Amino acid sequence: MSLKVAIVDDNTFLIHSIKEKLSFFDDITIKHSSLNGSELLTKLEDNHNIDVILMDIEMPVLNGIETTQIVKQKYPQIKIIMLTVFDNDENIFNAIKAGADGYLLKEVNPEQLHKGIEETLNGGAAMNPSIALKTLKLLRNPIDIDNPRDKEDISLTTREVEVLEQLSKGLSYTVIADNLFLSPSTVRKHIENIYKKLQVHSKMEAVQKAKRHNII
Amino acid sequence: MSLKVAIVDDNTFLIHSIKEKLSFFDDITIKHSSLNGSELLTKLEDNHNIDVILMDIEMPVLNGIETTQIVKQKYPQIKIIMLTVFDNDENIFNAIKAGADGYLLKEVNPEQLHKGIEETLNGGAAMNPSIALKTLKLLRNPIDIDNPRDKEDISLTTREVEVLEQLSKGLSYTVIADNLFLSPSTVRKHIENIYKKLQVHSKMEAVQKAKRHNII
DNA sequence: TCTTAAATAAGGCAATTGCCCTATGTAAAT
DNA sequence: ATTTACATAGGGCAATTGCCTTATTTAAGA
Numbered sequence: 001m002s003l004k005v006a007i008v009d010d011n012t013f014l015i016h017s018i019k020e021k022l023s024f025f026d027d028i029t030i031k032h033s034s035l036n037g038s039e040l041l042t043k044l045e046d047n048h049n050i051d052v053i054l055m056d057i058e059m060p061v062l063n064g065i066e067t068t069q070i071v072k073q074k075y076p077q078i079k080i081i082m083l084t085v086f087d088n089d090e091n092i093f094n095a096i097k098a099g100a101d102g103y104l105l106k107e108v109n110p111e112q113l114h115k116g117i118e119e120t121l122n123g124g125a126a127m128n129p130s131i132a133l134k135t136l137k138l139l140r141n142p143i144d145i146d147n148p149r150d151k152e153d154i155s156l157t158t159r160e161v162e163v164l165e166q167l168s169k170g171l172s173y174t175v176i177a178d179n180l181f182l183s184p185s186t187v188r189k190h191i192e193n194i195y196k197k198l199q200v201h202s203k204m205e206a207v208q209k210a211k212r213h214n215i216i
Numbered sequence: 217m218s219l220k221v222a223i224v225d226d227n228t229f230l231i232h233s234i235k236e237k238l239s240f241f242d243d244i245t246i247k248h249s250s251l252n253g254s255e256l257l258t259k260l261e262d263n264h265n266i267d268v269i270l271m272d273i274e275m276p277v278l279n280g281i282e283t284t285q286i287v288k289q290k291y292p293q294i295k296i297i298m299l300t301v302f303d304n305d306e307n308i309f310n311a312i313k314a315g316a317d318g319y320l321l322k323e324v325n326p327e328q329l330h331k332g333i334e335e336t337l338n339g340g341a342a343m344n345p346s347i348a349l350k351t352l353k354l355l356r357n358p359i360d361i362d363n364p365r366d367k368e369d370i371s372l373t374t375r376e377v378e379v380l381e382q383l384s385k386g387l388s389y390t391v392i393a394d395n396l397f398l399s400p401s402t403v404r405k406h407i408e409n410i411y412k413k414l415q416v417h418s419k420m421e422a423v424q425k426a427k428r429h430n431i432i
Numbered sequence: 433t434c435t436t437a438a439a440t441a442a443g444g445c446a447a448t449t450g451c452c453c454t455a456t457g458t459a460a461a462t
Numbered sequence: 463a464t465t466t467a468c469a470t471a472g473g474g475c476a477a478t479t480g481c482c483t484t485a486t487t488t489a490a491g492a
Contacts, residue, residue, distance in 0.1 A: 125349035136341050139354060158339075182470075183472080186469070188450085195451090204423065390478090404441095407479090408482090418448095
């Protein structure tokens with residue numbers, strides 16, 4: 001018996017792209033697709049014999065988070081995998097809270113998508129490695145989503161984030177240099193740049209701000 | 217340049233099994249293996265040029281959770297993937313809290329293990345689907361695992377806690393003195409005493425440890 | 433009453449940090 | 463071809479920090 005999949009996405013082009021990706025696998029049947037949560041709910045009321053729903057987040061009328069919450073309330077047996085272009089903390093956290101069983105990005109390749117669906121049906125969770133890392137960070141450093149944080153986008157380079165991580169452990173310039181196989185001068189330079197980007201003036205402030213923005 | 221991997225497992229048979237799994241891939245070099253955390257730490261002190269550590273949890277002398285915590289404190293740039301047969305919530309939660317970058321089960325096949333190492337180095341997190349599900353559940357239902365922490369009972373005075381709170385905001389000695397209507401000398405003295413009680417040597421370490429012990 | 437813990441305050445010194453300057457090589461973008 | 467971003471590296475200097483010493487006052491406990 002093949003897996004019954006439903007798709008919810010307000011972008012018809014992306015629905016088509018998902019269908020195409022799954023067409024390679026004959027153990028998957030796409031039962032129907034909807035352009036928003038409301039449409040999906042109507043279809044489920046008529047027939048809820050569905051194994052997995054691939055759900056977009058940003059949609060008109062009823063968005064993916066709200067829809068997930070409702071579907072999970074009424075049909076807890078149906079697995080829901082979020083399939084979206086957005087991977088910000090807010091969305092991930094809210095989707096998980098709403099009861100999502102997985103979270104994949106739209107750029108996922110056919111094999112990964114197929115595997116994700118299978119794993120989810122087998123009692124696991126489908127997740128991008130980058131999403132997985134974000135969930136770990138959320139577990140380690142629970143941020144208060146409800147409280148409005150400044151949204152100013154802070155863009156640190158990979159190296160800067162690495163240095164910041166070391167700073168957060170209370171390590172000195174020289175130890176950080178030793179750890180990253182750099183000259184202390186370079187570490188100092190990176191830290192100067194970090195301070196400028198974060199608009200702070202000390203290690204502690206930098207780490208504080210970085211944690212608030214879930215950079216580390 | 218191939219990826220430098222270290223293995224820590226008290227079971228020599230399992231070490232051999234992991235080595236065998238990774239032997240198929242020529243972009244991976246196994247630098248050394250240790251039978252417990254203590255042995256690993258000694259080796260890292262000699263040479264910390266390691267990309268990833270595959271870490272067992274149940275080990276004599278120094279277990280995988282404690283070892284992860286120490287390694288991440290001293291060498292935050294080294295990625296650590298837990299590789300264990302146990303997947304209970306306690307272990308997963310504690311490993312994540314200790315700073316693990318991934319969590320795989322020992323039955324993992326060579327390809328998955330290799331992929332997990334690669335993904336982790338690429339800034340993601342390696343995770344079993346079943347583990348991923350458990351992390352989602354932990355996020356949804358935040359259990360307050362009463363961490364035994366260190367048994368050492370740390371008793372700071374009211375004033376010391378006040379000062380520590382100010383420290384954690386990244387304030388300088390003089391500003392703290394001004395805030396608490398004290399002489400900078402007094403603030404310095406309090407901080408010295410805090411350092412001695414917590415057995416640390418800098419603001420950042422003090423704040424870190426205090427947070428771990430729920431003092432602030 | 434004597435002792436101890438806590439809070440207060442100060443001086444000195446070496447190491448670290450924060451902030452300014454300049455400079456080079458490389459890779460991506462225009 | 464040229465700008466731009468990134469990573470690397472170094473020098474200099476004032477301020478801050480970490481750690482040592484000593485000292486007084488007050489409040490709580492033995």
